[in-house]
Amino acid sequence: MNYSQYLRQALDNLLSAKLRTFLAMLGILVGTASVVALVSSGQSATEKALQQFKALGTNLFAVSFYQSxxxxxxxxxxxxxxxxxxxxxxxxxxxxxxxxxxxxxxxxxxxxxxxxxxxxxxxxxxxxxxxxxxxxxxxxxxxxxxxxxxxxxxxxxxxxxxxxxxxxxxxxxxxxxxxxxxxxxxxxxxxxxxxxxxxxxxxxxxxxxxxxxxxxxxxxxxxxxxxxxxxxxxxxxxxxxxxxxxxxxxxGNKTFYRSAKEVINTMKEQNQIFTLLLGFIGGISLLVGGIGVMNVMLVSVAERRREIGIRMAIGARRNDIRMMFLFESIVLSLLGGVVGVVAGIVISNMVAFFAGWGVGIFIFPVILGFFVAAATGIFFGYYPAYRASQLDPIETLRYE
Amino acid sequence: MIELKGITRTYMIGGTSQTILHGIDLKVEDGEFLGIIGPSGSGKSTLMNIIGLLDRPTTGQYFLQDEDVAQLDDDRRSIIRNQFIGFVFQMFFLLPRLTALENVMLPLSYRGVPEAKAKEMSMQMLERVEMAYRADHKPSALSGGQQQRVAIARALVGDPKVILADEPTGALDSKTSQDVMNLFMKLQQEEKKTVVLITHDMKIADQCKRHIEVQDGRLVQETSVGDQPNR
Known part of the structure; x- marks a missing residue:
């Protein structure tokens, strides 16, 4: 089977269990949305803080004198x-x-x-x-x-x-x-x-x-x-x-300096740490979403043991079975990721609007959102997919 | 040609080993229609699984087309199952979410046949089993006999050398059973397939050209057509 076939198969399978797919997707959606919203808000706050320096021009330099x-x-x-x-x-x-x-x-x-x-x-x-x-x-x-x-x-x-x-x-x-x-x-x-x-x-x-x-x-x-x-x-x-x-x-004097460049750099560094922290907090909810995906996929593997056995009997290799389930979790996570990124942008813009920060879309959180959603799908989908691929076809085909 | 030499199969169950098959020797010629009979628990399903490359023998040799396939790795065995063997099961084992046509197409898609071509081949095979008019139906909308016809189409669509049928009529009433058997025998003759059929129904077994009986993991009786089995 090629990748487009795996993809279509995954979509068919996900559509056949709509409620479960939706709930698992919701976990990823909330996780991705919080990563995107928090990181975007962190960036808006940074932009806002840097704004006054940019308005002043970055060519200011303060010298203070202290008598030793x-x-x-x-x-x-x-x-x-x-x-x-x-x-x-x-x-x-x-x-x-x-x-x-x-x-x-x-x-x-x-x-x-x-x-x-x-x-x-x-x-x-x-x-x-x-x-x-x-x-x-x-x-x-x-x-x-x-x-x-x-x-x-x-x-x-x-x-x-x-x-x-x-x-x-x-x-x-x-x-x-x-x-x-x-x-x-x-x-x-x-x-x-x-x-x-x-x-x-x-x-x-x-x-x-x-x-x-x-x-x-x-x-x-x-x-x-x-x-x-x-x-x-x-x-x-x-x-x-x-x-x-x-x-x-x-x-008799000592000097103390402050330059705009240095202040901006310090602020940027601090804000990076701040944004990283926010991203980490968002990541926790994504982790929970990922565990949800894993749970759903494990249940799905258990329910479809018979199907796995039939597919193996008619010639599916272990890799085909693994890809079938892996694609499902990736598609699930990416769907959640796409909607989550959109929701995250909306939320962060609402926050920025009410806080009086600049409204806008940042590229980095959007890319980050997609990336972590896909990574979550692969990471949490791999184990259930591996489990499915290791099933013994005789066991799964035994009459019940 | 299928040739088994000294096949044994031992399972480890709860720390104790249990031998299901004790040294089976069996030869099935190309184009033969072989019935395997025996009571439940006799080991005939295990034998079937070994012939179908779903299971590995503990000891012994298994030649399929003169290649020893007993201890091949999983991927290689999957490919052989896909290309040389077609399965027909008692409970049909169609995938419930797929239509009849999609079920028939499945072995071809694992073989990498392009979709349009696979669709065409599958449709032709559904016509052969007189199920083309139900191609778009899900298995749940088909009767048992119809499902088994679709399953036979799925087993044959990849043009395998060997058809393995495990109690193919076990879930059907006697009239439908006979229809399915007739279809089997017709296709076997037309397509020159080797068929190995497991059954406990002597009426079905008698329609096979040759049948063997398995008891307690051993072949106990071999009957060719024309002989009257002792009953």
């Missing part, structure tokens, strides 16, 4: 260990591959508006930050290169909402107390999307010119820089160059 212990305690750090704005610009000029620098200073000062306390942080920034971490303005303007030591500030969206509650409709031009000093509001930011390269929350912050930070606090120093780098830059080499620069100019 040898150069005195943090409260009274010496002036020569502080990185100045000039040094930041020098860094940009000296190292090829750095396209933009956005240093910033975080400050904590009481904020007061017309006698009301407002909760928030103060961040000293330069004009380049707006583009680098994408701060969109609702009204007014951003901190400018010309502001330097001026008492101008841009308020985050949450601060704006707090001011609204105090009855301020248009905060532009209003004055706000930051510590001892009065700052004039020149811009209002829209709601800002969090960004892991900038370790402050812009929404709850008041942004002032970087130089003005030094007026608010004697201890103010640049501790973070967001760099925009050429996408072709070799990150470890860049880190070495920055380390050398720091060693030469501000030796």
């Amino acid at each position: 212990e040898s150069s005195g305690n943090s409260a009274g750090s010496s002036e020569e260990d502080k990185i100045s704005l000039e040094q930041v610009y020098k860094l940009k000029a000296q190292i090829k591959g750095i396209k933009g620098v956005s240093p910033y200073i975080s400050l904590y000062r009481p904020i007061n508006f017309l006698g009301h306390n407002v909760n928030g942080n103060i961040i000293g920034v330069t004009e380049t930050l707006q583009r680098t971490i994408r701060i969109n303005l609702m009204s007014g303007r951003f901190i400018s290169f010309l502001d330097r030591y001026s008492y101008f500030c841009v308020i985050g969206n949450k601060i704006y909402q707090d001011l609204q509650k105090l009855g301020v409709q248009d905060p532009i031009g209003k004055q706000i107390h930051l510590g001892e000093n009065m700052f004039t509001i020149v811009g209002v930011a829209e709601k800002w999307q969090e960004n892991s390269f900038f370790n402050q929350d812009v929404n709850g912050s008041i942004l002032i010119p970087l130089q003005a930070s030094y007026i608010l606090s004697k201890n103010a120093s640049i501790q973070n820089i967001v760099l925009r780098v050429d996408p072709k830059t070799d990150i470890p080499e860049l880190q070495d160059q920055i380390n050398a620069f720091v060693e030469r100019n501000v030796p």
